[in-house]
Amino acid sequence: MFGNTIKLKMTHDEIRVLVFALNELRNSLIEEGRYTDAVDELLIKLLS
Numbered sequence: 279m280f281g282n283t284i285k286l287k288m289t290h291d292e293i294r295v296l297v298f299a300l301n302e303l304r305n306s307l308i309e310e311g312r313y314t315d316a317v318d319e320l321l322i323k324l325l326s
Contacts, residue, residue, distance in 0.1 A: 297324055 288296070304317045 293324060297321065300324070 300317055300321050304314050304321070307314045307317065
């Protein structure tokens with residue numbers, strides 16, 4: 279399961295909304311003192 283790669287075709291607006299939502303999730307995790315590693319990895323993959 280973890281070896282599979284899925285590619286999504288997204289518009290610029292869809293990517294912008296997804297980045298905003300992930301950033302909000304990251305901020306809430308930081309406030310709770312929890313790890314943000316998984317969200318950070320997703321943001322890096324989206325923005326590269």
